Amino acid sequence: MYNAGKVIVFIVVLIVFFTIPMWLNFGRVEAIPQPELPKDKAKCIESKEYMRAYHMKLLDDWRKQAIRENKHVYVAKDGEKYFINLQKTCMKCHNNKEKFCDSCHNFVVTHPDCWSCHIAPEVAEKWQ
Amino acid sequence: MNVGWSFLIFLVLLLIPWVGVGVLGLQGLFAIVIPYVCFLVFVIGLIYRILNWAKSPQPFKIPTTCGQQKSLPWIKYSRLESPFNTFEVVLRMVLEVLFFRSLFRNLRADLQGKKLIYGSAKWLWLGAILFHWSFLIILIRHLRLFTNPVPSVIQFLDYMDSFIHSFGVPPVYITDILIIAGLSFLLLRRLVDAKVSYISHGSDYFPLFLILGIVITGVLMRYNLKVDVYAIKQLTLGLATFKPVVPEVKIGTIFYVHLFLVSVLAAYFPFSKLAHMIGVFFSPTRNMPNNNRADMHVNPWNYPVKHLTYAEWQERFREPMENAGIPIDEEAEKEEHEWYTIYGPNKNLNL
Numbered sequence: 049m050y051n052a053g054k055v056i057v058f059i060v061v062l063i064v065f066f067t068i069p070m071w072l073n074f075g076r077v078e079a080i081p082q083p084e085l086p087k088d089k090a091k092c093i094e095s096k097e098y099m100r101a102y103h104m105k106l107l108d109d110w111r112k113q114a115i116r117e118n119k120h121v122y123v124a125k126d127g128e129k130y131f132i133n134l135q136k137t138c139m140k141c142h143n144n145k146e147k148f149c150d151s152c153h154n155f156v157v158t159h160p161d162c163w164s165c166h167i168a169p170e171v172a173e174k175w176q
Numbered sequence: 177m178n179v180g181w182s183f184l185i186f187l188v189l190l191l192i193p194w195v196g197v198g199v200l201g202l203q204g205l206f207a208i209v210i211p212y213v214c215f216l217v218f219v220i221g222l223i224y225r226i227l228n229w230a231k232s233p234q235p236f237k238i239p240t241t242c243g244q245q246k247s248l249p250w251i252k253y254s255r256l257e258s259p260f261n262t263f264e265v266v267l268r269m270v271l272e273v274l275f276f277r278s279l280f281r282n283l284r285a286d287l288q289g290k291k292l293i294y295g296s297a298k299w300l301w302l303g304a305i306l307f308h309w310s311f312l313i314i315l316i317r318h319l320r321l322f323t324n325p326v327p328s329v330i331q332f333l334d335y336m337d338s339f340i341h342s343f344g345v346p347p348v349y350i351t352d353i354l355i356i357a358g359l360s361f362l363l364l365r366r367l368v369d370a371k372v373s374y375i376s377h378g379s380d381y382f383p384l385f386l387i388l389g390i391v392i393t394g395v396l397m398r399y400n401l402k403v404d405v406y407a408i409k410q411l412t413l414g415l416a417t418f419k420p421v422v423p424e425v426k427i428g429t430i431f432y433v434h435l436f437l438v439s440v441l442a443a444y445f446p447f448s449k450l451a452h453m454i455g456v457f458f459s460p461t462r463n464m465p466n467n468n469r470a471d472m473h474v475n476p477w478n479y480p481v482k483h484l485t486y487a488e489w490q491e492r493f494r495e496p497m498e499n500a501g502i503p504i505d506e507e508a509e510k511e512e513h514e515w516y517t518i519y520g521p522n523k524n525l526n527l
Contacts, residue, residue, distance in 0.1 A: 050476065055230040058457065059223055066219060069322035069416035077417055078324050080410060097426065101402040108345040156405045157320040157331055161341060 081155050084147040093124050093137075104160065107134065134166055143169050179367065182382035186389060193436035198429040206432045207411055208420040214439035221446025222454060229458040233476040237468050240461040242281075247469075258466045265465050272462055276304055285371075299361065307358030310351040311387075313337060314394075317351070321409050322416040352395050359388050383450055386441050393434040403428040485509070 049055060064071065092099045094106070113119040114132045122130045131137050142148045145168035153160060196202045243257025259265045271277045284297035317337060319330045338347040363384045366376045397403050407423040408431060414420040445451065457463065465471075487508040490497070497504060 049227065049230045050233065051230065055226060059226055062222060062226075062454075063219065069319060070418075072319065072323045072327055073413075073417055076325070077413075080324065080413065083406075097404070100404045100406065100425065101428065104345055105402060152406050155324065156409050157326050157334055158346065158405070159335060159338065160345070161347075 081151040083149075083151045084144060086141040086143075089141050092141075093122070093128070093130050095125075098125075107138075107162070110134070134162065135169075139169055145170060178376060178378040179381050182378040183385055185378075185382060186385040189386070189437065189440055190389065190433060193432040194429060196436075197432040203422045203432075206436055207422050208415065210439050211415060211435060212420075214443040218442035218445055221443075222451070225446050225451050225454050226458075229455070234460050234464075234473075235475040235477065237464050237466075237473040238460050239464040239466045241466050245466055260465055260467050260470075262465065265463060269457070269462060273456055276301055276308075278462075279304055300365065303358050303361035303365070305358075306354045307362060310355035310358060313351045314349075314355065317349075321405075321412040324409075324413055346398060349398070352391070352398070355391055356388075356395070359384060359391065363388065379449060383441075383444070383448060386437060386444070390434060390437045390441065393430055393437065397428070397430055397434060401428060401430050403431045 094102075099106075110122065110132045113122075120132045122132050124130060139145070145163075149160075149162075149168075193206050197206050239259070241254075241258040243254025244251065245258045246253040246260040253260065255264045256268050256271070259268050268277075279301045280298065282297050282300050283294045286293050286295065313333065316330065317334050320326045320334055323330070337349050337351055340350065341347045363381075366372050366380060366384070404423075404425055404427055407425040407427050410421065410423045411427070441450075445453075484492075485508075486505070487510045490504060490508055494504065
């Protein structure tokens with residue numbers, strides 16, 4: 049092998065680069081946070097699978113309907129009707145933003161911009 | 177033909193996880209076994225390619241230059257175009273690897289009547305730079321799914337990439353748009369330009385289809401066919417910390433298609449043209465200084481060559497020389513030396 053020293057350094061750098069997730073987690077990996085679900089309610093407005101994957105789309109549609117189309121009633125797939133309102137409908141049950149919303153959002157690093165207009169219940173309480 | 181075959185292979189690859197997970201329900205195979213195996217193939221394959229290149233002897237010093245070579249001290253030389261020492265070579269390599277400097281010189285050739293005309297063509301460079309940089313940023317950005325807690329650098333990168341909030345929720349990733357633009361150009365270029373199409377093989381189209389497939393499934397997952405990101409991160413974090421678990425919640429099949437295509441790309445990488453990621457560092461035309469006159473480059477497969485000194489030669493032909501009246505140099509140096517064949521050294525023979 050020619051230029052053995054340089055080649056070995058190159059291989060080491062490459063391996064370190066491609067195993068970076070391992071090094072970044074090394075010795076500091078934290079347990080996966082569990083979002084706190086409302087205890088007294090058995091189901092959300094749609095199925096659990098749908099809500100877990102599509103809640104942001106649902107909320108985005110709600111926003112468009114409530115603000116731009118003046119529609120305030122959402123008909124769920126099972127026919128039940130809900131008032132389109134984040135703070136009064138969603139957060140009536142999911143009443144803790146930190147333990148419900150933030151625990152997952154911080155875990156997967158998303159930047160929802162709900163809270164630039166809406167106020168979380170616990171923040172509202174502080175101001176009252 | 178080339179396009180058709182590679183697209184067909186790509187379609188088959190799309191169908192494999194679709195059937196494997198969607199119909200047969202082999203989550204464990206597609207979520208854990210295949211990614212691990214393919215990643216291993218990727219790393220070992222790259223090392224194999226590196227060692228193979230490192231073992232190849234380099235008989236000549238052949239840097240490509242396009243500037244004044246270093247010669248007399250009062251002649252200004254081009255440090256980047258004709259590097260003289262290691263530092264200048266490193267500088268040239270860095271610019272080559274990060275900014276594709278040689279591709280920037282790409283020209284187009286067209287016939288106008290019977291005249292061959294060369295012109296500037298920066299589009300290939302632009303498409304390449306859009307694609308490669310976006311791909312790198314997307315790769316690094318994905319670390320948010322493989323680390324917990326996510327390092328702030330990666331959070332910042334992710335935040336910067338998605339800072340445009342004008343197109344709804346979730347905010348669009350800038351690199352998503354740029355990589356699709358870059359890849360589309362690189363693919364269309366091969367399909368539309370007859371000159372490029374003529375020299376394109378299936379192995380040129382296939383990586384483009386594969387990477388476009390990865391990008392499109394990824395983009396679909398973010399903006400349309402949503403998947404449970406929380407469950408995905410449980411899986412990916414498990415992979416990164418060697419405690420892989422298939423999450424209890426079902427993840428959409430499109431995620432498995434995305435993951436399978438990435439695995440295929442990883443396994444295909446070292447044995448295809450994509451290994452230019454390694455090859456660029458082993459290009460003798462780029463990684464050697466142009467200092468032929470200052471430093472002798474010895475061909476590594478040189479062996480000592482069988483030779484006669486002048487004295488020996490003169491001794492052998494003394495008689496004919498004297499007969500022909502050619503002067504004899506009595507002071508010619510008589511050195512003792514061995515002579516060699518490729519089979520090894522031998523004692524000086526009486527010739």
